[in-house]
Amino acid sequence: MSSQPHTVLPWVVSRTSLPLLSMRCIACRSESATIGDGKFRVNANGKLLDVWLLAHCTSCDRTAKLTVHERTPVKSLSPTALDGYRTNDPALAASTLLDPLIAHRNRFTLDWKGVWNLNAPPTPLDHAWPIHIEVVFEDPIPVRPDRLIAYGLALSRNEALQRIKCEIPLRRPSNTGFNFTVMPAE
Known part of the structure; x- marks a missing residue:
């Protein structure tokens, strides 16, 4: 254990709003869509349900359906989820949108540009001792650690790369927490 004093600072990366979807509109060929109000469409066929999350093209406002459940027995869904689909629960819409399996099934990616925020206390860079920083992600926001x-x-970025020590690859997007140490200026 080091005998040098050090400072530990928490950084929290959180989303400020829902990201846009990167998917091609079949009407106007635009590349971005939004889920707008986060509305679900539920269709019952006997004891089977189809559930979709509705997305709107940002250019032509055409509605697309993102498949959440397809021909799923009603009894296999929790009563909380069924109620959330029925009432268009915003938290359920957000968690559905952020689910990587839903994105893969519906062939879209999320555009996180401008919809996340870094909550960090001021970092004294002129401090004589190393500063340890712990980064926590509230949502799976893919951000390159070096940026x-x-x-x-x-x-x-060059100066930051020279002054930090970190155990993860810094040039690959990460959406999980990590730690790094800022070394004093030489």
Whole structure:
């Protein structure tokens, strides 16, 4: 264990709104859509349900249906989920949109540009001792750690890369928490 004093700072990456969907509209060939109000469409066929999350093209406002459940027995869904689909629960719409299996099934990706925020206390870069920072993600927001660190420290990416020590690859997007240490300036 090190005898040097150090400071531990928490950083939290959170989303400010729902991301846009990157998917091609069949009407106007635009590449972005939104879920708008987060409305579900539920269709019953006997004891089987189809559930869709409705998405709207940002260019032509055409509605597309994102498959959530297809020909699913009613008894296999929880009463909470059924009620959420019926009442268009915004939290359920958000968790459905962020589910990677739903994205894969419906062939869309999420555009996180401008819809996340870094909540970080001021970092004293002129401190004589190393500063340890713990990064936590509230949602699976894919951000490159080198860009996040440079943004949070208000440094260029090159300077940030020279001053930090981290055990994860910094140039690959990460959406899980990680730790790094900011070393004093030389």
